[in-house]
Amino acid sequence: MKNAQEWLLSQNSYNQDQSSYDDVRLNQGKAVTISIASGKGGVGKTSISLKLSKMLSEQGYKVLLIDCDTNLSNTALKLGLPINNNFEKLMKSEITFEECLHRDGKFNLLSACNGSTELFESSKDHEKFLIDILVKVENKYDYIFLDSPAGLARETLTLNAYSDHRFIVVTPDKSSITDSYSLLKILNMNYGITENHLIVNKISNRNQYKRIVKTLSETVENFLACRLQVLGGIQLESGEVDLFDGLLFDEANISLHKSFINLLGRFSEQGVCEHYNARKLLAGTSQLRQEVQPIC
Numbered sequence: 001m002k003n004a005q006e007w008l009l010s011q012n013s014y015n016q017d018q019s020s021y022d023d024v025r026l027n028q029g030k031a032v033t034i035s036i037a038s039g040k041g042g043v044g045k046t047s048i049s050l051k052l053s054k055m056l057s058e059q060g061y062k063v064l065l066i067d068c069d070t071n072l073s074n075t076a077l078k079l080g081l082p083i084n085n086n087f088e089k090l091m092k093s094e095i096t097f098e099e100c101l102h103r104d105g106k107f108n109l110l111s112a113c114n115g116s117t118e119l120f121e122s123s124k125d126h127e128k129f130l131i132d133i134l135v136k137v138e139n140k141y142d143y144i145f146l147d148s149p150a151g152l153a154r155e156t157l158t159l160n161a162y163s164d165h166r167f168i169v170v171t172p173d174k175s176s177i178t179d180s181y182s183l184l185k186i187l188n189m190n191y192g193i194t195e196n197h198l199i200v201n202k203i204s205n206r207n208q209y210k211r212i213v214k215t216l217s218e219t220v221e222n223f224l225a226c227r228l229q230v231l232g233g234i235q236l237e238s239g240e241v242d243l244f245d246g247l248l249f250d251e252a253n254i255s256l257h258k259s260f261i262n263l264l265g266r267f268s269e270q271g272v273c274e275h276y277n278a279r280k281l282l283a284g285t286s287q288l289r290q291e292v293q294p295i296c
């Protein structure tokens, strides 16, 4: 006969089967699909995709991150995971979607390839393949993030147009702002996209942030029949370039972490992620109560 403690533990579903808890969703219906996009590369899309996906999964949401840069995949690399060619095998139907996933609790990652010659030479439409995956799995997740490649390639535009929301990432670099404006313009003119969200990354001070937001928002509103909803900014972290990925997941870096909390908070205020609770996240990080203010 079991003692009382063993009996109690055996009644606890978390202890019985952690993997079934990992499959529990918080929202009903189809996942909210968010593409993290930009005109120019190197602006922080992959970093932001990873951080937002991880934060929401830690809040109990079931999150899938798809690395849409199918042959220059960086997501697994940034998480320190081994590089593999599973995505190539998935495209050839040698393994299933489930077998291709990296799982960490409620965070699921579909990473892709790095310089696969087979993928490069394959005649398959990568974006159609990814959209077929999205259609099949969007009832299994609360949020699906697409780490979009930079640029104006047709595949990239199709994936961005398919998403429910687009978080456009710019940096203070003029070419990044111009290239993102070009992306917004083509999305608007050729795909009828009128609503996008803006994140300004690598900012040095509040004035710089305000200037960029004003310039881009006004240009978009005046020249395109389009609206940019501002989510906020993330400060430029100084120091060695390769240290940022480590800082990103270190909640002890309060001001960086709080910038991301603010982004999600504003997204929720804009009425598109109503179940998300920024206050809960804030409360979970005790040092945040020490009132460290991010730049914006």
Ligand SMILES: Nc1ncnc2c1ncn2[C@@H]1O[C@H](COP(=O)(O)OP(=O)(O)O)[C@@H](O)[C@H]1O
Binding pocket: 038, 040, 041, 042, 043, 044, 045, 046, 047, 048, 074, 201, 202, 203, 234, 235, 236, 237, 238, 241, 242, 244, 245
């Ligand atoms: N706020 C920031 N401060 C400092 N470095 C950053 C910041 N955001 C991103 N980085 C760094 O910039 C580089 C490009 O980021 P990444 O996320 O790979 O961009 P993308 O996916 O748009 O190409 C990486 O070395 C990353 O660590």
Ligand SMILES: [Mg+2]
Binding pocket: 045, 046, 047, 069, 074, 147
């Ligand atoms: Mg990237």
